[in-house]
């Protein structure tokens with residue numbers, strides 16, 4: 050198949066469209082994510098950012114167009130196959146195992162990474178490497194004190210941290226985070242941004258983010274999505290200086 | 306499991322081994338049925354309680370297991386060498402195979418659609434079985450005999466009892482061990498949030514088929530044990546009432562607690578053993594118990610017990626014991642009133658009474674109940690249940706108020722503890 054060279058984008062969308070019935074949510078989208086970069090997607094509410102993530106991660110199949118992960122076509126594959134191909138995502142609306150402990154929430158993903166997906170003839174407590182690695186992720190997202198709490202009992206920002214942690218567990222190289230800091234206070238947002246920087250070291254990150262300070266501090270490039278089209282892709286500085294973008298989005302935000 | 310739980314389980318096992326030889330045949334038989342329905346309910350609850358998939362058609366795998374065992378028994382009668390104690394393997398295998406196929410289709414959907422597909426599959430067996438002479442023996446069913454094996458005759462009920470006990474304990478332990486495996490943990494995750502499981506690299510459909518198949522396999526073992534005990538089975542094993550029974554037992558026992566279904570299965574099986582000779586309304590009583598438990602203790606008997614065990618430290622058992630006894634008294638009064646009314650209705654609307662009325666030329670002759678004679682026209686006859694019911698409800702409400710207050714005080718105590726703890730840290 051395709052040779053993976055430094056030129057191969059980590060993620061490549063060519064002419065991707067998605068419509069729900071008569072509504073065209075995404076229209077002829079082109080996007081290249083370079084290996085190792087941190088890339089933000091910004092855009093007004095309802096622009097189709099989450100839909101974009103849903104197409105890439107396999108929740109929905111694109112209506113047309115091609116999606117490639119490290120050169121291999123993944124458009125329309127099931128979520129679990131896309132995950133195994135090396136892509137993991139978080140959700141805008143917290144999507145965890147509420148009635149399981151924080152540790153177990155993370156362990157499910159670590160188990161998948163260690164290929165013990167359907168193990169029926171061993172003890173979960175006895176899987177040394179899986180449990181060590183789970184503890185490691187737990188530390189990295191700063192939830193070690195909450196390991197044995199039910200995930201449903203966590204505070205909102207703890208649940209967001211868990212959401213990110215779960216996305217890391219399967220060992221994917223390409224990470225998609227959908228509004229990881231939404232609903233957080235300024236302090237929590239800064240902490241979350243620092244956490245994201247730490248845990249995505251050496252990985253490729255594509256994130257939806259409304260908070261421009263997070264985008265500036267974290268991301269190498271930004272794409273602006275407005276009504277199903279990419280308006281511009283550039284460095285954060287140049288994007289914020291872009292007239293068209295200001296009119297379409299940033300200005301609008303500023304006016305609010 | 307805590308060590309206390311382990312000791313209790315071991316004690317229970319010792320009793321189950323040591324006591325039955327001293328019991329009558331009726332009780333031995335009843336205990337066999339208790340064991341079989343316990344395994345059935347545990348297997349059912351693997352799917353229901355742990356994977357969150359409520360099946361309304363588990364009779365299919367129970368029946369398949371029974372018929373598979375009977376066919377193997379017939380083959381043994383005809384000279385095939387197969388150790389009698391291993392017969393349930395046939396039921397397990399048949400349950401597994403049918404479970405994989407049925408599970409493949411039914412787990413394509415979740416929730417109501419899943420339940421409906423399982424129901425349809427069981428109905429398919431129920432309607433086809435009477436027409437399939439070779440496999441299910443038509444309307445009459447299939448019969449066989451237990452063959453002796455290595456000095457064990459399997460001619461007495463107590464031998465069958467020990468065979469059943471061995472298999473039920475083995476399968477029960479296996480099901481418990483299942484919850485501790487990686488896949489057992491995944492099963493819980495599936496129940497909680499199937500979508501997220503998919504995005505973590507699992508084929509959720511594949512996983513659900515496995516859970517379904519394991520549940521069907523264990524159900525098949527239970528069905529085989531019934532076939533071995535009865536030496537016969539017919540298509541009625543596939544009926545909706547068998548599927549419904551295991552649902553009722555599991556929910557009354559408590560689907561959120563691992564051993565809850567065993568409690569429900571035991572209560573209902575003993576209930577029908579003890580009561581079904583005395584009354585024809587026992588299905589009604591069973592339904593009533595189910596409704597009451599669902600309304601007032603939705604986590605089932607096991608859930609209520611578990612709740613008390615979890616809170617035992619904070620609860621003042623000496624203080625709460627009294628109100629509980631009073632509440633029990635109220636409950637007994639209500640039960641007595643209900644039974645009186647139900648049995649009276651049973652008599653008064655029965656055929657015998659219609660004939661008696663003809664004999665009394667249309668009047669309302671007295672009827673016998675609980676060794677006394679009651680006249681339907683005498684107000685006392687209706688005053689008795691009325692007083693029982695009202696008194697019981699009154700006592701129960703009063704007792705409940707006290708109990709609620711004691712529980713609330715316990716909650717207060719916990720909060721106070723926490724405040725003190727937080728204060729200490731500062």
Ligand SMILES: Nc1ncnc2c1ncn2[C@@H]1O[C@H](COP(=O)(O)OP(=O)(O)OP(=O)(O)O)[C@@H](O)[C@H]1O
Pocket residue numbers: 069074092093094095096097098099100101141
């Ligand atoms: N499953 C679906 N079926 C029908 N319409 C959908 C579906 N998912 C999204 N849409 C529509 O697509 C449009 C884009 O939604 P999407 O959630 O992708 O926006 P977004 O950019 O993530 O917005 P937000 O900032 O509010 O999260 C919306 O108009 C939404 O109503």
Ligand SMILES: [Mg+2]
Pocket residue numbers: 098099100141227
């Ligand atoms: Mg969104």
